[in-house]
Amino acid sequence: MKIKLIIVDSFRERLPLTEPEYFITDGHLERFVYSPPDSDKLIYTDFTVG
DSSP states (O other), rough: OOOOOOOOOOOSSSSOOOOOOOOOOOSSSSSEOSSSSSSSSSSSEEOOOO
């Protein structure tokens, strides 16, 4: 699976840098699910498989 990032718009003004906000601040992440709960197809990344 690949993720492609593109710039769709740009700003001429310099925005102040802010500290990133993380939703997981404790423990570790073993699996990340991209699919919404009502989706027919399950798309996920399993970080325990090496």
